[in-house]
Amino acid sequence: MFADRRGRVVDLVVGDAHTVAMMDHDIRRGTRRLAGVRCIHTHPGDSPYLSDVDLSALRQLHLDCMAVIAAADPHCGSAAYLSPGSDHAIESIGPLSYEKLCAFPWQEMVRRYEKRISSVDTTATGAEQERAFLIGLEDSVAGEERPLEELAQLAEAAGAVVVGQMTQRLERPDRATYLGSGKIRELTLALQVTRADLLIVDEELLPAQQRRLENLTGIRVVDRTALILDIFAGRARTREGKLQVELAQLHYLLPRLTGQGQALSRLGGGIGTRGPGETKLETDRRHLRRRMRDLEGELNHVRHHRERLRHSRQRLDLPLISMVGYTNAGKSTLSNLLVSRFAPFGGTSPAGEDKLFATLDPTTRRIRLLAERDVLLSDTVGFIRKLPHSLVRAFRATLEEIVAADLLLHIVDASHPAAVEQMRTVEAVLAEIGAGEKPILTVLNKIDRLQPGGIDALLRPPDPWVALSAYTGEGVDGLLEKIARLLPDDRVTIDVLIPYDEGKQIHHLYQIGVVRELTHEVEGVRVRADVPKAYVASLPGRQMTVPEKY
Ligand SMILES: Nc1nc2c(ncn2[C@@H]2O[C@H](COP(=O)(O)OP(=O)(O)OP(=O)(O)O)[C@@H](O)[C@H]2O)c(=O)[nH]1
Ligand SMILES: [Mg+2]
Missing domain, CATH: 3.30.70 (Alpha-Beta Plaits)
Incomplete structure (x- = not known):
């Protein structure tokens, strides 16, 4: 039952154990006020506790209050409201007797919430953004508190708004449907309540899993790989970058094509559909393969061109230092700082940005170390957990810059809760692209964010390493000294x-x-x-x- 602030019933909805339509007309929308409507309902089985679905409906519809009551003895219920004190928090009370629930100062909470929110400048979620719901397995990152946080960042980087998420503790994904069948029922309900139009899965799916999930949920399903490819497609600026992304997308697409109908049904704009572009319209496998051959040919050209560039650089005999690291670790920020302070002829470098995969195309700049030695510094694409294999392969030309370096700087965000895991990921990718044996200087970045007492003992970077803040500049001189010592002076x-x-x-x-x-x-x-x-x-x-x- 939905009631307005005067207590008038504005809608009644009946559902079964798996589905319930939410009232959606007459609900005031907007982020600056609440809906002016409260929802009071019962649960199948008469449970007096609020479920996850209840709480996400409260948040999504901006309800004044969400209450559940148990009709059987003892008469009691629970209720929750959006916290007047902090963003995104929910406060709940109960189970309590009806009398106590009714005596709670609901109106006061609503007034305080709206007073605070009207003074905060919130950016409304644009109507054109896709509403993404995330699912993943809990042990996919051992011991991490919020296993889907990185996926949420990726979804946002691709332009979606995250409206909900769900995880399940499973040893390995269900072969048919990724999550277990009981969980899928819960999921379909949550998808309805949050009005999600896109389901994002934290892993690469088998083509059949993806199709089955789409059939079960009725909405588009995108996996982690497609999401990353999509971000790359949106960020690539240079011709080389675009060629590489397209090739990676086609590699991904090929085994997923089951026929014309399927390919066409994926069109229509949005995440996972950006990309190979018109070619997709006439996709049949033969056509795709031909396009891939063409792309590979063009990329070979690019690769030769890069090789020539490298040779002419070698004629300059300047040592090449490549920065590698997890995405968002601070590579561009550090490169920027070094160039602004130490470029011999002045220079600029692309600014760092707080978004995943801000840098796709490598940029190389010249900097002057102590004792007036010049080196070349190159900033490259960041790595990520479960980096799609097709991407690694397609980005060979870019990654060769790393392999050709005289010294690698491995930038680590030491303030990140998953810093250790991120370090391991980068080391694994380096080994995969054949740069595992290069001399590496590990740079623990963002120390300005650490509590006094410092670097997590678990980090234990391999020698040699330095700690610094690309933000404040603290520790940068130490970095230059280390570099000078590691590069033989000839x-x-x-x-x-x-x-x-x-x-x-x-x-x-x-x-x-x-x-x-x-x-x-x-x-x-x-x-x-x-x-x-x-x-x-x-x-x-x-x-x-x-x-x-x-
Ligand atoms: N507090 C703090 N923030 C930093 C520091 N270094 C970088 N950042 C921030 O971290 C975010 C990511 O920095 P980038 O330099 O774009 O990271 P990146 O490694 O180049 O990322 P990609 O290009 O996406 O791989 C930005 O918001 C920076 O302002 C630091 O030393 N301290
Ligand atoms: Mg960058």
Whole structure:
């Protein structure tokens, strides 16, 4: 039964054990006020306790109050309301006798809630956003308190609003329906109550599981892999990035095509449908395969191009440092800080952002360490737990940057509750792409967020490591010192006379080394500079003296 604030009954709804339609007309919508309606109901089996479904309906419909009563003896019930004190919290009382329930100052709670909320600037959930409901298994992350938190962040990064979630403790997913059948009944009810239009599953599903879940729930089902691919598709900016994402999406799609009808029914916009684009319209497998071959061909081009770039960089003989790490660990923020402080010619770097997979395309910048040594620093795509295999494969060209580095900086968000697990994930991906044996300097970031007393003993990073905050800059000098120590210094100081008609050489010296002194003489320009040893060997027989350091 739904009643308004004057106690008038505005609607009555009857359901069975699995479904109940919620009243949906005449409910005031908006985030700044409550609905002005309370719901009082009974449960099959007469339980006087509120269920999860009750609580999410309260939250979703912004009801003044959600109450359940037991009709049998003893007459009692429970009720819950949105907390006037804090966002997203629910307060509940009971089971209590009817008298005590009625004596509770409900109207006062409603008044206080609306007073607070009207002073807070809440962003209303846009009508065009998809309403996602998340499901996962509880032991999927051993011991984590909120197992679906990362999935929720991913869903938001893809543009959905999360309206509810449900987990089940299972050893392994049900082969047919992912969750157990009892849980699925509970799920369909919760989906109705929250009016979800998208179900997101925290794991890669078998094609048959996905179809069955769609049939059972009646809404679109997207798995973790499709969700990540979708975010990548939305973020890719460069041609290379777009090619790689499309290839990964097609790899994912191919085994999931059961025929034209199925492919077409997936169209219609939204998460998991963004992506390979028009090609999907005419998908038949043959067509898909041809497109994949084309993409692979184009990516090979890209790869060769990158290789050439790498060679020309190697001619500069600057050591390459690649930053790797879990998504959102702070790679871009640190890169930004280093570039703004230490770029020899000034420079900018893309800003870090508090969203997953903010960076997709690698960017490489030059920075100058202590003792005036220049290195190249490259910021790359972040890793994540259960990184789709198709992505790792498709992003080979990007990941090769990592493999080619002289030193890896592994950035870890030391303030994250799952920091240890994230570290392991990154190490596993590095091994998978063939970078497991590279020299690695572990950087525990975000120490400004840690309680005094510090770094979680469990973190125990492998040596060598440093701790810093890319935010405040604390510890960054220590990082530079460590880097300098880890990169073998193979530079020498040269003294060379460059004829006036070979001005280009001087420019080249600036590129590859640090010029200490320039004097104009009769035959040319005398330059004293620190340069890589390899450069000396490649010099044409020109009058040159190399000070004793060589
Ligand atoms: N408090 C604090 N926040 C930080 C620090 N470093 C980064 N952040 C924040 O963490 C968030 C993620 O930073 P990014 O630099 O975008 O992380 P990323 O590793 O590049 O992430 P992806 O590109 O998504 O892989 C941003 O909101 C940063 O402001 C730090 O030292 N302290
Ligand atoms: Mg980044």
